[in-house]
Amino acid sequence: MNTNINFAGIKMKNPVTVASGTFGYGREYEDFIDLNKLGAIITKGTSLKPRSGNKAPRVCETSSGMLNSIGLQNPGIEYFAKIDLPYLKRFDTKIIVNACGSTVEEYVELCKILNTLDIDGVELNLSCPNVKAGCLAFGTTYEGVKNVTSQVRKVLDKPLIVKLTPNVTDITQTAKGAEDAGADAISAINTLLGMKIDINKRTPILANNTGGLSGPAIKPVAVRCVYQIAKTVKIPVMGLGGIMNGEDAIEFMIAGATTVSIGAGNFVDPECSIKTIQEIEKYMQKHQIEDINSIIGSIKMN
């Protein structure tokens, strides 16, 4: 049975990764799972300079999911390179850094540094709904995505994954922007912009008023986006949004995802990623699938 995947040049032992912002830089989960078993670890969104993030409350529960408005709190790339990267390098897994910036120049500066680090790939976050400048501002139009991606492409030799937002009318347009600018892969989806109101106080629960929705509540939207993107572009897609188990992961792969990522599922069960890998293997056995690659995009439309 083969679970090896070549994702945009990143050779993974299985298609299961952990999603940016839900796994820190790995340490918080080492007591619960063997990090060596993961296909890849995608770091918290990391910027050129440290960011302190938004006021609390930053998270709140919603129906079958949650909202967050962390605001990209992170220690900055210098700290990552010195402290977190050496830690992550102890494990036999792939390291993908989620990169964010407020301006095109910041993305470029950051990716120049990332290009010199011993990492396996960069995920360009053009889709965070929780910060005032940058990210989403570039991520909602074909031109916007193409522009920042092509600037970054010039300085980055490593595999470049562009992470897209579902908060657009037509996600195939932004996916096309990434492909046309030379991205090696797409990841989708980031969170959907949402709001929850405390009906007694009549104020939003999140201090930032709005936040990004994730969890099983968004899975059908995410599966649809992955299907549309995979049909439109030739580069591979990493699917995420509400994956809680092997069945969910398989669903994304059938829709066209080459790899998958577990986000908020890590909060519910810190072993979610490992169990997902095991469940994918069980599915393969049950359906006599020799190679995991054979199910990618195997959807039969009505």
Next chain:
Amino acid sequence: MKYQEECELLEKSALKNDIFKFKIKTEKIAKEAKAGQFLEIRVSKEVEPFLRRPISIYSIEKDCIEFIFQVKGKGTEILAQKQIGDKINILGPLGNGTFNIKEYNTVAIIGGGIGIFPLYEAVKQLKGKAKINTYLGFRNKEYVTNEQEFKELSDKLIITTDDGSYGEKGFAIDFLKKDEKPDIIMACGPMPMLKAIKKYAEEEKIICQISLEERMGCGLGACLGCAVRKAGSTDDNPDYWHVCKAGPVFYSTNVEI
């Protein structure tokens, strides 16, 4: 080390009609738990309610832990339905900020409402190491709970109620202020109470530990959800601790609340 365990519910009792005490069997969590730490409880195997619920450790025994919770919304409602013998999925022990247990002359323990529960294990461990003066405040007679447990271990126990329907009338902190100055204050309770205690302790230069709550995603330090302002950071340049990682117990001088 932190663990995920399926813990059997050994004992269940209702302290009030909406406050329950659970005793669970844990092979691993109990062995490493410290006073002030908390648990993340998965109340349902389904995706609804989605997140785990943070609940403080009330008492640590050899291979058991007790926790006490009030039914607030749907998560604690489901938890309250568990029957003896049921397995409950729990992460723990969580948090790195714990009560500083060592020898003191006098320790003041001050708690308000359901905030008294995380203090009990600290009192247990301080017994014999310090003179313990305990001040517990409640809204009224109906809400007073766990008096006997704290009384047995405290050198002095003052119960206050806001309306005077039981014990002393007034706020717990007013009685702490009247007594001998302690070496350290350990506090947990509603935010207005913690603010008043922090202010008093800092004015009087008394070391003070407070246990904080914030909405959580992971409980592990990974999501950066449970932020609390670091002392000294400004509105223009804020900086944060995370309750589940640096806390839930903080030295009052390290945080802005």
